[in-house]
Amino acid sequence: MTTNELIKKLFIAFTKNDEEEFYKLGEELINLEKRKKHNLVAKELKEALYSKSHSRINSNKRFKTNMPIPRDNDTGFPLLEIKQYELDWKQLILTDKTNYALKQIVLGFKSYEVLATYNLKPKNKVLFCGMPGTGKTFSAQVISAYLGLPLVYINFDAIISSYLGETASNLKRVFEFITNGIWVVLFDEVDIIGKNRDDQHETGEIKRVVNNFLQMIDNFEGDSLILASTNHPHILDPAIWRRFDEVINFELPDQSERLSLIKLYLKPIKKGKDININFISERTEGFSPSDLKSMCRDAITHAIINERDSISNNDLIYSLDRFRERLDLRTNS
Ligand SMILES: Nc1ncnc2c1ncn2[C@@H]1O[C@H](COP(=O)(O)OP(=O)(O)O)[C@@H](O)[C@H]1O
Ligand SMILES: [Mg+2]
Incomplete structure (x- = not known):
């Protein structure tokens, strides 16, 4: 069979929902490419044919809705x-x-x-x-x-x-x-x-x-x-x-990762001209991504409740200081 014929049959198998035929033809196409010594093409086709999104994930084994979610017998709370x-x-x-x-x-x-x-x-x-x-x-x-x-x-x-x-x-x-x-x-x-x-x-x-x-x-x-x-x-x-x-x-983020995280978390708001994210990223050693997220949220909130539509460096420094105090409490307790 030529490549053209194979592809045509492949299409037909697909529209007929004939999975078995579809895979058989797919394999044939891959073998044809192999015989032509198109090894890379063959490999890519193979990966595409068996890519999970098409076969495993969509398989009906995926999600048995009739299975009730298990609960703790004592409390009745769901276990998952x-x-x-x-x-x-x-x-x-x-x-x-x-x-x-x-x-x-x-x-x-x-x-x-x-x-x-x-x-x-x-x-x-x-x-x-x-x-x-x-x-x-x-x-x-x-x-x-x-x-x-x-x-x-x-x-x-x-x-x-x-x-x-x-x-x-x-x-x-x-x-x-x-x-x-x-x-x-x-x-x-x-x-x-x-x-x-x-x-x-x-x-x-x-x-x-x-x-x-x-x-x-x-x-x-x-x-x-x-x-x-x-x-x-x-x-x-x-x-x-x-x-x-x-x-x-x-691991805890290093300075460049903290920089990316702060940028990510400040995305929702306009930035004032004086903003110095570099400075903040240097001063947040030991902060986890989650800490940085809370700090940025606080800073954004601070700007908004003080009726500004952009965030200033002071908003960031304010929330940074507040956060540091809290971190100190955490480590000293
Ligand atoms: N590495 C990270 N990159 C981006 N955001 C993060 C990262 N780590 C934490 N966050 C943010 O902090 C939140 C809390 O983190 P989480 O995954 O619950 O931490 P953990 O499970 O390690 O205690 C996340 O929902 C996410 O918004
Ligand atoms: Mg967790």
């Missing part, structure tokens, strides 16, 4: 939430290293089928570590938007029942739920061992919960992308790392 986001990767400002590592995860995930032809699997169990406000939860949201998959959000705290026996069953039901679809799953703030769980729960029992969780992560064989986050990596048992395919560190 399903969320959809419209976010752009550009809104995420990270060190090059972290950004690259995250990109590799999503690229791997998108290349699922191509990898499968080589008998390989993408990394799909990833742990995010870093201080509060560095973008761990946000990254999961951006990744879910980027992949066009819903985010199953699991606040780890919600799983911990006041009856510890219930906790194991909660975990089990959460895993049963996520096995029924392809999603980005975030187990947020899994560092319960470090939290102040006073007399109510014994450490031994908490450890058992964590081990239980790790076991389930280990045994998970589904196609979803499983993310977990922690603010306190040092308190987690080193054995934890081994259960994940990848550990990604979220």
